[in-house]
Amino acid sequence: MDKKEIKSIVEGLLFAWGDPLDIKDISNVLQINEKELSTIMKEIIDDFDYNRRGLRIIKFNNFYQIGTRPEHYEWIKKLNNKKNTKNLSNASLETLSIIAYKQPIIKSDIEVIRGVRSDRAIETLIDKRLVKEVGRLDRTGRPILYGTTEDFLKYFGLESLDDLPPIEEFQIESTDDDSQ
Template identity: 65%
Template sequence: MNDKEIRSIVEALLFIWGDPLSLKDISKILEIEEHHVKKILDQMMDEFNYNRRGLKIVRTKNNYQLTTRPEHYQWISKLSQEKNKKNLSTAALETLSIIAYKQPITKSEIGAIRGVRSDKAIETLLNKDLIKEKGRLDRTGRPIIYGTTDEFLKYFGLDDLDDLPDINNFDIESTEIERKGE
């Protein structure tokens, strides 16, 4: 099987599956070494981007998924007429940021950082599959610890958590002063 045929099969697999497919699974299906499949996927990603096709291949960790280009959202949304898809509230974004940078973290630790309870925000993030329960601490009350999910990475277009901006680059004090002055 030549590379052109492999690219065609990979594109069909990603299209029909819909959800992310691991490099290992694609390699197993094609009966080809992972490094060769990765090389082909990287070429396909470059080709899709260079030709500005309506679809693109997104990599999250070692999983690949065929998606539409985010810049085409306004037209796609007219077709799909998504109902009730709300953006994240400020409280949910604050909570998600804390979890992303401090994970694993408990609800009470999140509340201590935010200065308010975060039950509703955590519930929203769990429902949107952006965070998940990572276990429980072995202390009084056995509090649940939370962390981000692969859906979080996909939602924000990250390959892994190392792609998060360095928290030291944020000017938190001036942001807090600006917010208090509103």
């Protein structure tokens, strides 16, 4: 099978599957090694980008998915008659940030950092598939450890957690009155 045919099949697989596909699964279907497939996937991504196609191949960790270009959102939104799903609250975004940077982390540690209960925020993040249970801490009560998901990476356009901006780049604003 030539490279052109492989690229065509990959596009079809990504389109038909809809959800992210692991490179291992694509490799098994095509019966080619992952290293060769990675090179071909890079070529497909570059081709989509160079030709400014309406679709793009999104890569995160070792997963690939076909999707629309973010710059076309305004036009695509016009077709959608359904009410937009509610955005994340500040509490949920704050909780998600803590989990992303400190994972794996237990709820009580999140609450110590935030200074408030986080049950509802964590529940919302799990419902939106941005956070998941990644294990249990081996201590009394066996508290749940939370971490981010592949959907988190996709939602924020990250290939891996290494792409998160360094936490040192953020200016932390004090909520205390420092004017005394």
